[in-house]
Every structure is written in structure tokens, then in C-alpha cells.
Amino acid sequence: MSGTIREALLEASSFLAQHQVMEPSHNAELLLCHVLGLGRAEFFMRMTEPFPVEHTAAWQMVLARKAAGEPAQYIIGEQEFYGLPFEVTSDVLIPRPETELLVEAIVKEGRRLWPDGAPTVCDIGTGSGAIAVTLAVQCPMWQVNASDISGAALAVAQRNAARHGAAARIAWHSGDLLAPLAGMRLDILVSNPPYIPAETIAGLQPEVRDFEPRTALDGGTDGLDPYRRMLAQLPLLAAVPRVVGFELGQGQAREVAAWMEAAGHWDTVYIVSDYAGIERHVIAVREQA
Known part of the structure; x- marks a missing residue:
């Protein structure tokens, strides 16, 4: 391959656009930085240099994968979440920025209710382990637990925990939703479960539909099956958690909030909107133990 790094970027952007890849320039930049092993600042400083010929084969392979619709995060093998890099594979959902708001809400409520204590928290359906x-x-x-029905996902989460020095502080559970936690006392329950209605999965963006794990997408007929089941499984626990935080799909938050209010376990149930103004998270809080 001849030409400069800048020319390679422009050619790749055009190539990806021709293949209907969303944000072709951004994807080309991410992938080129990855192939060249450069940080963003260094990448821009070296734009006028010749493209290193030894990277040509890898660059062409990466572009072909992206043109076929594969998410850049799976090609790179990484996605940033809450300022930390997380390994991602096709066994886990790619962490989204809006989920950072769920973490913020859980941290805020946990620190308020247990200012000097160590609440026990579990992330249900942990996937990459981002939460x-x-x-x-x-x-x-905090005493952190994480569960997932997928052994492959738990393996990714455990590697991410080790990467960030948290492996010894997380207990791992394999099983379906709350079932592996039977008899445990949880202070905080947090979950970003599958919430896509089954019949709409076929209409999702190809990057999501064809590459992200269906078990992390399919929420049943109306997308709300995991929430129904988790709320129904609460009696499996030693006590109802004082804080529950759920992430949901567009148009789902008010219905789930109404279920939680009707359950009567919590003093306050409120909704947190994401960066796009979509009602994305439901947080339920009981003030006294």
C-alpha cells in the first residue's frame, strides 16, 4: 500500500461509506489507530507519514470485517466504559454510554444510604462486567457480586475484573437472573438485562442484529420478560434489596416503574433519562433497612 496515513484514512472512510457503514470516518479512524498501534494524539501527529507497508494485510482484513458490518469494538476487542477500557468479544454486549448513568445512580444511592458501610450489590446479567x-x-x-447465564460472558467479565485489580473483590455466580443468588441478602440489585422485543430484533441495525449475542438482546414478546421474572424472583432472596436499578429500552421505563410502585417494597421509584432524553433507567429506593 502506498501513500500517507492521511490518504489511507480518507480512502477507508470512502470505502466504508460505500458499504453503508454508519459514521464511516469515525470507524476508519478507530480501526486505523488500532492497526497502527497509535493513540489518537500520536495518530494525528503522524498523518503525513507514509503508511507502514508491514500493516497493509492487517489493515485490509480489518476494513473487510467492518464493511461486512462487524462492530469496531469487536474488531478492536475493546470498549471504554466509565473511563476504563473493557475487553469485549462476540460473547458479550458492547457497553453503552447510557449505562454509565445507571452506575452513577447506584453509586449515589449506595453512598447516601451506606456512607460508612459496605453494602452487598449484585449485577445481574453482567456480560462484560462493565457495571x-x-x-x-x-x-x-462494597461487596460486589456478578451473575450471568453465559459462562463465556463470565470469563470475559473475570478477565476485565483482573485487568482493573478488582478480581478479588467480586464474587461470580452462574445462572439465570436471581436463581443463583437464592438465600443471599442483597442490599443493592442492578441489572441491564435483554430488553428488545423479540419481533423487532430483525429490524435492528445489522451491527447489533448480526453480531451481538441474541441472549443479551431478546427480552421476550414485549421486551419486559426479564423484569417480570426478576421481580417475581425477589422472594428467593433473604430480603428485598433496598435499592434496585434497571436499564430499559425506549418506552418501557414507566410500565416497569409502575410495577415497582405497586409492589410496595420501596419508598421512592424514579426514572433517569439518558443523554438523548430517553427514559432509560428505573431506580427504586427504600430508606430504612
Whole structure:
């Protein structure tokens, strides 16, 4: 391959655009930085240099994968969440920025209710471990648990915990939703479960539909099955958690909030909107133990 790094970037952007890749320039930049092993600042400083010929084969392979629709995060093998890099594979959902707001809400309520204590928290359906690991890093006194039905996902989460020095502070559970936690006393329950209605999955962006794990997307007929089941499984626990935080899909938050209000376990149930103004998270809080 001849030409400069800048020319390679422009050619790749055009190529990806021709293949209907969303944000072609951004994706080209991410992938080129990855192939060249450069940080963003160094990448821009070296734009006028010749493209290193030894990277040509790898660059062409990466572009072909992206043109076929594969998410850049899976190609790179990484996604940032809450300022930390997380390994991602096709066994886990790619962490989204809006989920950082769920973590913020859980940290805020946990620190308020247990200012000097160590609440026990569990991240249900942990996937890459983004929520559990972030909570363990942000709140090192907390007793963090994480569960997932997928053994492959738990393996990714455990590697991420080790990467960020949190492996010894997270207990791992394999199983379906709250079932592996039967008999435990949880102070905080947090979950970003599958919430896409099954019949709409076929209409999702190809990057999501064809590459992200269906078990992390399919929320049943109306997308709300995991929430129904978790609320129904609360009697499995030693006590109802004082704080529960759920992430939901567009148009789902008010219905789930109404269920939680009707359950009567919590003093306050409120909704947190994401960066796009979508009602994204439901937080339920009981003030007294």
C-alpha cells in the first residue's frame, strides 16, 4: 500500500461509506489507530507519514470485517466504559454510554444510604462486567457480586475484573437472573438485562442484529420478560434489596416503574433519562433497612 496515513484514512472512510457503514470516518479512524498501534494524539501527529507497508494485510482484513458490518469494538476487542477500557468479544454486549448513568445512580444511592458501610450489590446479567467492575473500582468497600447465564460472558467479565485489580473483590455466580443468588441478602440489585422485543430484533441495525449475542438482546414478546421474572424472583432472596436499578429500552421505563410502585417494597421509584432524553433507567429506593 502506498501513500500517507492521511490518504489511507480518507480512502477507508470512502470505502466504508460505500458499504453503508454508519459514521464511516469515525470507524476508519478507530480501526486505523488500532492497526497502527497509535493513540489518537500520536495518530494525528503522524498523518503525513507514509503508511507502514508491514500493516497493509492487517489493515485490509480489518476494513473487510467492518464493511461486512462487524462492530469496531469487536474488531478492536475493546470498549471504554466509565473511563476504563473493557475487553469485549462476540460473547458479550458492547457497553453503552447510557449505562454509565445507571452506575452513577447506584453509586449515589449506595453512598447516601451506606456512607460508612459496605453494602452487598449484585449485577445481574453482567456480560462484560462493565457495571460490576466499575462499582468495585469506584466503591472498593462494597461487596460486589456478578451473575450471568453465559459462562463465556463470565470469563470475559473475570478477565476485565483482573485487568482493573478488582478480581478479588467480586464474587461470580452462574445462572439465570436471581436463581443463583437464592438465600443471599442483597442490599443493592442492578441489572441491564435483554430488553428488545423479540419481533423487532430483525429490524435492528445489522451491527447489533448480526453480531451481538441474541441472549443479551431478546427480552421476550414485549421486551419486559426479564423484569417480570426478576421481580417475581425477589422472594428467593433473604430480603428485598433496598435499592434496585434497571436499564430499559425506549418506552418501557414507566410500565416497569409502575410495577415497582405497586409492589410496595420501596419508598421512592424514579426514572433517569439518558443523554438523548430517553427514559432509560428505573431506580427504586427504600430508606430504612
